Amino acid sequence: MGPAFYIAGAVAILSTLMVITRFNIMHALLYFIVSLLSIAVIFYLYGAPFMAALEVIVYAGAIMVLIIFFVMMLNLGPQTAGDEARWLTPRIWIGPSILCLVLLAELVYLILQPAGTAGDVITVDPKAVGMSLFGPYILAVELAGMLLMAGIVGAYHLGRQKKKIVHRFLERTSDV
Amino acid sequence: MEAHFWWVIGGVLFVLLNTAAGLIWLERRMLALWQDRYGPNRAGPLGLFIVLADTIKLFFKEDWIPPFSDKVVFVFAPAVVVASVLMSFAVIPFGPNILVADWNIGLLFFLAMSSLGVYSIVLGGWASNNKYALLGAMRGASQMISYEVFMGLALMGVVLLSGSFNLREIVEAQRGMWYIIPQFLGFVIFLIAGVAETHRLPFDIPEAESELVAGFHAEYSGMKFGMFFIGEYLGVTLVSSMIVTLYFGGWLGPAFLPGVIWFVIKTFVFISLFILLRASMPRPRYDQLMEYGWKVLFPLSLLNLLVTAAVKLILTDNLK
Amino acid sequence: MFSLLRSMWLVFLHMFHKRETYQYPEEKAPLPARWRGRIALTRDPDGGERCVGCYLCAAACPVDCISLQATEAPDGRRYPSFFRINFSRCIFCGFCEEACPTYAIQLLPDFEIAEYDRQNLVYEKEDLLINSQGKYPGYNYYRVAGMAIGGKDKGDAAKEEPPVDVKSLLP
Numbered sequence: 016m017g018p019a020f021y022i023a024g025a026v027a028i029l030s031t032l033m034v035i036t037r038f039n040i041m042h043a044l045l046y047f048i049v050s051l052l053s054i055a056v057i058f059y060l061y062g063a064p065f066m067a068a069l070e071v072i073v074y075a076g077a078i079m080v081l082i083i084f085f086v087m088m089l090n091l092g093p094q095t096a097g098d099e100a101r102w103l104t105p106r107i108w109i110g111p112s113i114l115c116l117v118l119l120a121e122l123v124y125l126i127l128q129p130a131g132t133a134g135d136v137i138t139v140d141p142k143a144v145g146m147s148l149f150g151p152y153i154l155a156v157e158l159a160g161m162l163l164m165a166g167i168v169g170a171y172h173l174g175r176q177k178k179k180i181v182h183r184f185l186e187r188t189s190d191v
Numbered sequence: 192m193e194a195h196f197w198w199v200i201g202g203v204l205f206v207l208l209n210t211a212a213g214l215i216w217l218e219r220r221m222l223a224l225w226q227d228r229y230g231p232n233r234a235g236p237l238g239l240f241i242v243l244a245d246t247i248k249l250f251f252k253e254d255w256i257p258p259f260s261d262k263v264v265f266v267f268a269p270a271v272v273v274a275s276v277l278m279s280f281a282v283i284p285f286g287p288n289i290l291v292a293d294w295n296i297g298l299l300f301f302l303a304m305s306s307l308g309v310y311s312i313v314l315g316g317w318a319s320n321n322k323y324a325l326l327g328a329m330r331g332a333s334q335m336i337s338y339e340v341f342m343g344l345a346l347m348g349v350v351l352l353s354g355s356f357n358l359r360e361i362v363e364a365q366r367g368m369w370y371i372i373p374q375f376l377g378f379v380i381f382l383i384a385g386v387a388e389t390h391r392l393p394f395d396i397p398e399a400e401s402e403l404v405a406g407f408h409a410e411y412s413g414m415k416f417g418m419f420f421i422g423e424y425l426g427v428t429l430v431s432s433m434i435v436t437l438y439f440g441g442w443l444g445p446a447f448l449p450g451v452i453w454f455v456i457k458t459f460v461f462i463s464l465f466i467l468l469r470a471s472m473p474r475p476r477y478d479q480l481m482e483y484g485w486k487v488l489f490p491l492s493l494l495n496l497l498v499t500a501a502v503k504l505i506l507t508d509n510l511k
Numbered sequence: 512m513f514s515l516l517r518s519m520w521l522v523f524l525h526m527f528h529k530r531e532t533y534q535y536p537e538e539k540a541p542l543p544a545r546w547r548g549r550i551a552l553t554r555d556p557d558g559g560e561r562c563v564g565c566y567l568c569a570a571a572c573p574v575d576c577i578s579l580q581a582t583e584a585p586d587g588r589r590y591p592s593f594f595r596i597n598f599s600r601c602i603f604c605g606f607c608e609e610a611c612p613t614y615a616i617q618l619l620p621d622f623e624i625a626e627y628d629r630q631n632l633v634y635e636k637e638d639l640l641i642n643s644q645g646k647y648p649g650y651n652y653y654r655v656a657g658m659a660i661g662g663k664d665k666g667d668a669a670k671e672e673p674p675v676d677v678k679s680l681l682p
Contacts, residue, residue, distance in 0.1 A: 045264070068296045069299070071304075076302075077306060083310075084313070141295070228531065229534075470522050471519045471523075472518075
C-alpha cells in the first residue's frame with residue numbers, strides 16, 4: 016500500500032462526494048466516471064489488472080456512456096440543475112446519510128480489529144480469472160448467461176419494428 | 192534501463208505527434224493524388240510546410256468559448272481524445288526493445304482507452320449546447336459503443352491463438368505465420384470497426400459535414416479544434432499500428448531492416464488504406480451503419496470467435 | 512461488398528492518371544472566347560466610341576452596378592459623359608452585353624481583377640474603354656444605322672437608299 020493507493024483512494028472518495036453534491040447531472044456523471052477510474056487504479060494496485068481493465072471498459076467506457084446518452088436524449092441540461100437544487104433539502108438526505116454513517120462506523124470497527132494480516136498482493140492474470148470463472152463458478156456464469164439471454168430476447172421484442180401497411184381499404188401492421 | 196525507458200517515452204511521443212501533424216499533409220496529398228489533383232504544393236518542398244502553416248493558423252485563431260456552453264466540460268473534452276489515444280500507444284511494441292509498458296493486459300488497456308475516447312465526442316457535443324453538436328454526439332456515442340463490441344470480439348480471436356493479452360507476446364507468437372491468414376475475418380471486422388471507432392470518413396456520421404455542419408465539434412475553434420483534429424490523426428495512427436501489431440506481425444520482417452522500420456512501413460501502408468477508404472467510399476446513412484454493425488459484423492465476429500476456439504481446441508487435443 | 516472493393520481499386524488506379532490541375536499563376540487555364548469576365552467598352556473600326564448611351568445595359572443589370580449619363584457631341588454622335596461599373600457588385604451575368612444594341616459593352620475572357628481596396632473595383636469610363644473592337648470586328652453602328660451624324664448624312668449608310676424627296680413629284 017504505497018502512496019499510489021492513498022492518492023487513488025482519496026480521489027475516489029472525493030469524486031464520489033462530488034457525484035452526490037453536484038446539481039448539474041452531467042457534472043455528477045463526470046465525477047462518477049473519475050470515481051470509477053480511480054477504483055480501477057485501486058484494483059490494479061491490488062493485483063487485479065484484469066478487473067481494472069474490465070472496470071474501465073465496461074463501467075466507465077460503456078455503461079456510463081449509455082447513461083450520458085440518455086441524459087442527452089432526455090435533454091436534461093442546466094435547466095434541471097435548479098430542480099435538483101430545490102430537491103436536495105436536508106429532509107431528503109439526512110436519512111440515507113445516517114444509515115451510511117452507521118455502515119461507515121461498522122467498517123471502521125472491522126478495520127480496527129486486529130485480524131489476521133492481509134497477505135501479499137498476488138497478481139491475478141486473465142488466465143486465472145478465466146480458469147476460476149469456468150471452474151468453480153461455472154454455475155454463476157451459466158446463470159448470468161441465461162439472464163443476459165432473457166435480456167436479449169426482451170430487447171429484440173421491444174425493438175422489433177412493425178411496418179404499417181396503409182391500403183385503401185384496410186390498415187394493418189406486419190413484421191418486417 | 193531507466194534512462195532507456197525515458198528515451199523511449201520521449202521518442203514515441205515526439206514521433207507520434209509529428210506523425211499526426213504530418214498526416215495533415217499526407218492525407219491531403221494522397222487524396223489529391225487519387226482525385227487527379229496536386230494538393231498542397233506551394234509552401235516548402237512538396238508543400239510540406241503546410242503542416243507548419245496549419246499549426247500557426249490554428250494557434251492564432253480566436254479561441255472562442257460560446258457563452259451558452261458548459262465551459263469546464265467544453266474545455267475539458269478536446270483533451271480527452273488526445274490523452275486517451277496517446278495512452279493507448281503505451282502498450283504498442285514499436286520494435287524489439289521499443290515499448291513503453293510491457294503489460295500483460297495490453298490489449299485490454301487499448302480497448303479501455305478507446306472506450307474512454309468516446310467521452311471526448313459525447314462531452315464536446317453536449318457542452319457545446321448546440322443542436323447539431325448534440326445530434327453528432329448522440330450518433331457518435333451509439334456508433335462507438337456498438338463498434339467497440341465487435342472490435343473486442345474480433346480481437347479475441349487473436350488472443351485465443353496467441354494465448355496472451357500482452358501485445359509483445361502476440362507479436363512474438365506471429366513468428367511462424369502472421370495472424371492475417373488464420374484470422375482474416377477478424378482482421379476485416381477489426382479494420383471496419385477501427386474506421387468506425389476513429390470516426391473516419393466512410394463512418395464519419397458524428398461530424399457528417401453535409402448534414403450536421405461539423406457535428407460534435409461545430410462550436411470549437413482554434414487549438415481546441417486542433418486537438419480534435421490531431422486526435423483524429425492519432426487515432427488513425429493508433430488503429431493502423433494495432434492492425435499491424437495484431438495481424439501483420441508487428442515489427443517482424445526480413446532481417447535486412449531493423450524491426451522499427453518494418454513497423455513504420457507497415458503502419459504507413461495501413462494509414463494510406465484509411466485515406467484510400469476516405470477517397471472512395473460514400474457515407475452510409477445512420478441506420479444503415481447501425482444495422483450493418485449489429486446484423487452483419489456482430490454475428491460474423493461471434494462466428495469468427497467460435498470457429499477459432501473450436502479449431503484451437505481440436506488442434507490442442509490432437510497435439511496431446 | 513464487391514462493388515465497394517471495386518470502387519476502391521478504381522480510385523487507387525487514379526494514382527497513375529494524369530493530373531488535371533493548372534498550376535495557376537505560372538500556367539493559365541485556356542479560357543473560351545465567350546467567357547464572361549471583365550467588362551469593357553469597345554470602339555468602332557475607325558476609333559470612335561460604340562456606346563450611344565441608351566441605358567439598356569443599366570436597365571438590364573440585375574444588380575444595378577452600371578451607371579452612365581448620355582450626352583451628344585456637336586456632330587450628332589451620342590456618347591456617355593461618364594460610364595461607371597462597380598465590379599464589386601457585378602455578377603458577370605452578361606445581360607448588359609445581350610441588351611447592348613451597338614455591341615459596345617462586352618465581357619472579355621479575363622478574370623484577374625482582384626483588388627485589396629474595394630473602392631478600386633469601381634471602374635470609370637477611362638478604365639473601361641479599350642482600344643479594340645472586341646468580339647465583333649468590322650461592325651460600325653453609325654455606318655449601318657440611318658441616323659445622320661457629322662460626315663454621314665441620311666442615306667449614306669450601308670445598304671441604305673437615299674431618302675425620298677417628299678417635295679418632288681418624280682418617282
